[in-house]
Amino acid sequence: xxxxxxxxxxxxxxxxxxxxxxxxxxxxxxxxxxxxxxxxxxxxxxxxxxxxxxxxxxxxxxxxxxxxxxxxxxxxxxxxxxxxxxxxxxxxxxxxxxxxxxxxxxxxxxxxxxxxxxxxxxxxxxxxxxxxxxxxxxxxxxxxxxxxxxxxxxxxxxxxxxxxxxxxxxxxxxxxxxxxxxxxxxxxxxxxxxxxxxxxxxxxxxxxxxxxxxxxxxxxxxxxxxxxxxxxxxxxxxxxxxxxxxxxxxxxxxxxxxxxxxxxxxxxxxxxxxxxxxxxxxxxxxxxxxxxxxxxxxxxxxxxxxxxxxxxxxxxxxxxxxxxxxxxxxxxxxxxxxxxxxxxxxxxxxxxxxxxxxxxxxxxxxxxxxxxxxxxxxxxxxxxxxxxxxxxxxxxxxxxxxxxxxxxxxxxxxxxxxxxxxxxxxxxxxxxxxxxxx
Ligand code: KE4
Numbered sequence: 001x002x003x004x005x006x007x008x009x010x011x012x013x014x015x016x017x018x019x020x021x022x023x024x025x026x027x028x029x030x031x032x033x034x035x036x037x038x039x040x041x042x043x044x045x046x047x048x049x050x051x052x053x054x055x056x057x058x059x060x061x062x063x064x065x066x067x068x069x070x071x072x073x074x075x076x077x078x079x080x081x082x083x084x085x086x087x088x089x090x091x092x093x094x095x096x097x098x099x100x101x102x103x104x105x106x107x108x109x110x111x112x113x114x115x116x117x118x119x120x121x122x123x124x125x126x127x128x129x130x131x132x133x134x135x136x137x138x139x140x141x142x143x144x145x146x147x148x149x150x151x152x153x154x155x156x157x158x159x160x161x162x163x164x165x166x167x168x169x170x171x172x173x174x175x176x177x178x179x180x181x182x183x184x185x186x187x188x189x190x191x192x193x194x195x196x197x198x199x200x201x202x203x204x205x206x207x208x209x210x211x212x213x214x215x216x217x218x219x220x221x222x223x224x225x226x227x228x229x230x231x232x233x234x235x236x237x238x239x240x241x242x243x244x245x246x247x248x249x250x251x252x253x254x255x256x257x258x259x260x261x262x263x264x265x266x267x268x269x270x271x272x273x274x275x276x277x278x279x280x281x282x283x284x285x286x287x288x289x290x291x292x293x294x295x296x297x298x299x300x301x302x303x304x305x306x307x308x309x310x311x312x313x314x315x316x317x318x319x320x321x322x323x324x325x326x327x328x329x330x331x332x333x334x335x336x337x338x339x340x341x342x343x344x345x346x347x348x349x350x351x352x353x354x355x356x357x358x359x360x361x362x363x364x365x366x367x368x369x370x371x372x373x374x375x376x377x378x379x380x381x382x383x384x385x386x387x388x389x390x391x392x393x394x395x396x397x398x399x400x401x402x403x404x405x406x407x408x409x410x411x412x413x414x415x416x417x418x419x420x421x422x423x424x425x426x427x428x429x430x431x432x433x434x435x436x437x438x
Contacts, residue, residue: 007040007397011055015043037389037404039396047074049415052401060401061420065411067403068216068248068273071334071363072322073415079277082318086311094305099313106320107275107283110256113265117285118294119308123247123272124152126282127210129302130268131156134208134241136300137290142202144209144240145169146189148218148377148407151210151245151270155180189215189376190223192230199238208241208268209234213258216248216409218380219366220359228264235267241290247272247282248409251320253362255327261361274323277315280306330414334363337421338412342367344425352432354387363412367391380407387435394431400424 019026025033027041034041042054050073052062065071072079086099104117120126131143131154143156151157159169159181169184171177185202187194189211199206213228215221235242244266250257251274259266268286275281285291293300306312323330342360345367349356355371368374369384369391388406395402400423403410 007042007058008056009040009042012040012043015055016041031403031405031408034404036385036406037392039389039393041404042396042401049073049075050413050417050420058399060396060399061416061424062401063410063412063424064401064403065413066273066278068252068364068409068411069276069278071252071274071330071411071413072319073413076277076319076322078322079315079318082277082314083279083311086314089310091311092306092309097308097310097313099310099317100308103275103281103313103316103320106317106324107271107285110251110320110324111259111269111285112256113259113287114269114285114291115288116291116294117271117283118291118302119313120282120284120302120304121280121306121309121312122152122282123245123270124154124282125302125304126247126270126272126284127151127157127243127245128154130243130270130284131208131210132302133284133286133290133293133300134243134268136293136298138207138239138241140205140207140240141183142185142206143183144185144187144195144198144206146211146215146377147186148189148221148380149210149212149215149245150217151212151247156184157210159184159186188378189218189221190227191376192227192234195231195234199234199240204238206238206240208243210243210245210270212248213244213246213262213264213266214249214253214361214364216364217407218377219368219374219383219407220361220364220409221366221374221376221380222359222361223262224375228258228262232264232266241267243268243270245270248364249361250274251323252364252411254331255323274319275316276312277317277319279312279315280309281312281316326414331362333414334412337416337418338363338365341365341412341416341421341424344421345428348425348429349432352429352436354432354435355384364409365412366406366409368406383407390435390438391428391431394434395424395427398427398430400427 160172169186272282369387
């Protein structure tokens with residue numbers, strides 16, 4: 001959907017046309033096509049720290065950060081050195097390498113609720129495997145997820161909420177037979193009674209509850225007070241596995257993720273993004289009692305040609321070592337700067353008379369074009385996505401690259417500067433003017 005823009009787009013348009021002739025929508029992940037915000041997706045050619053440049057040499061302050069991984073910014077020198085160093089020794093062996101245990105050690109030291117971890121190549125693989133493992137451990141079939149939470153594109157997780165509470169999910173994608181979602185219960189987030197109802201309806205049949213402990217995939221939506229504790233108590237009582245999907249929150253909202261931030265001990269944790277340092281890595285982990293069911297130790301099968309890839313392990317180690325060494329500096333800085341940014345834009349919206357609400361946990365946040373608090377999918381979905389699209393396009397024209405969807409979290413990293421923040425707030429003032437005019 002082309003739209004008028006002051007930005008140079010000729011090269012990106014040419015590249016988009018070329019890509020579309022060979023790749024569905026010209027993209028390798030749908031959100032990158034800008035379908036929900038309109039306009040011309042920039043083809044990014046390089047990044048450095050908090051900035052990226054596109055094929056038309058437009059420069060952006062980047063708040064996508066590769067959808068979360070780049071908490072230390074683009075082309076972090078230590079991460080690049082680690083990747084180059086590993087690559088000089090070969091890229092993949094299909095055999096164990098010392099780097100896998102190196103990364104495992106770093107992950108387990110930050111997430112003491114896990115005794116073992118298995119690396120895979122994406123968050124989807126991590127959650128798909130964790131659910132299979134929960135079913136193997138409990139010998140139960142049903143799984144509970146929450147509307148607005150996204151855990152990757154495994155069939156059983158691509159469900160729309162059935163109408164009413166505790167009804168079975170209906171396929172949310174073509175190609176997913178209803179038989180594949182018949183054991184998936186999709187419930188409203190931040191509603192404990194819905195979970196209690198599901199456990200009473202599917203007594204002793206629910207294998208696991210999987211939750212984003214801070215939701216990023218309906219936009220940023222934190223759990224209500226005592227909600228996560230409530231999920232923990234309910235799953236303990238019902239002997240179901242509690243899975244914290246920390247693909248986005250792991251090492252993001254705290255060095256030890258949401259489970260450190262909220263002091264909740266899940267049974268299994270899934271991870272991705274930051275632990276790969278920008279290369280493809282996912283992971284799932286938990287106590288030996290559950291993890292020792294994973295092949296080759298036990299009967300739950302999961303495998304992967306490039307799982308534990310030495311370049312990805314090296315990148316992840318370089319990222320996590322820096323976060324470990326600098327966490328006392330980095331996380332307070334992210335908290336402070338993210339707060340200044342989010343509040344500054346909110347104040348600009350107020351001054352412009354634009355209805356805007358926002359949610360933030362640490363350095364993940366979302367501005368919703370909504371005059372009410374956003375606490376779940378029902379409230380998030382009432383946001384004005386057309387207004388968001390206008391805001392997004394104006395920000396992009398002024399060099400601010402936000403996630404191209406109202407229902408995604410934005411991220412700030414350790415290389416964003418005070419100047420970036422001020423420029424973003426200034427661009428927001430212009431954007432709100434554009435939104436009001438239209
Ligand atoms: P991947 O398979 O995309 O690596 O991870 C799936 C996943 C699992 N769990 C959570 C909490 C996630 O946020 C994700 C993926 N996040 C999206 C951004 N909302 C990836 C961006 C995209 O799909 O292009």
